[in-house]
Amino acid sequence: MTKIIKTISEWKQLKKSNAFKEKKIGFVPTMGALHSGHISLIETCINENDISVVSIFVNPTQFNDLKDLERYPRTFENDLHLLEKFKVDFLFYPGAKEIYPDNFKYRVVEDELSKILCGAFRPGHFEGVLTVVLKLLNIIQPDRAYFGEKDYQQYKLIDGMCKAFFLDIEIIPCPTIHEEDGLAMSSRNVLLTKEERKLAANFPRLLASEKSAEEIKSELEKLGFKVDYIAGLEGRRFGAVHIGKVRLIDNVEL
């Protein structure tokens, strides 16, 4: 059985118990709507630690667009079913008041990487991500925390934050899991219509192609995508596109 913990005090109390003594805690933070990408993080976390904790918290401060927050899929029953199936020990499932007693007055700001790629198109997004992740890491106090490489910029920023603030937590990147047609698994994929979903497969195909960033952008636009950016950085190519109301991101090693 996966035990659901809703408050910080409950978790702190539990952590004092003998069952936690000298045990390694692995942590997978999520916003729910769990899919095979999350499951692969969860399986790695379970394999590498004595105690596994998953959090589900749709973090309002990382949504720069209120409509995007409202549309974000919420599938709690199914998520819990999956966590139980994979024998996750604890689900941390707090409300917004538990996480933001300060009303987001205190924030983590990064000045370089968070301003480019997705950061340039989603003002404040990474402030929200870094702030909530720091809070979650401080609450759970895991030995290791797992993040998907689909959100590579997010992973790098979280890793950098932990180093900058001397957090004694190993940040572990896990490879992106793809659908059969190459589309990176994302909670947002379920929001695509059938036609949009078909079209979406062109994004990872072109991103991984030999073509230049400019050529990829122009081909995607011809196909009907709205392209935020296609850009190379540190041996990877990053992209963010919109199909209808849904924003997709991905990256590939070059």
Ligand code: PAF
């Ligand atoms: O990647 C996500 O799902 C979120 O950005 C995270 C890391 C759980 C923070 O809300």
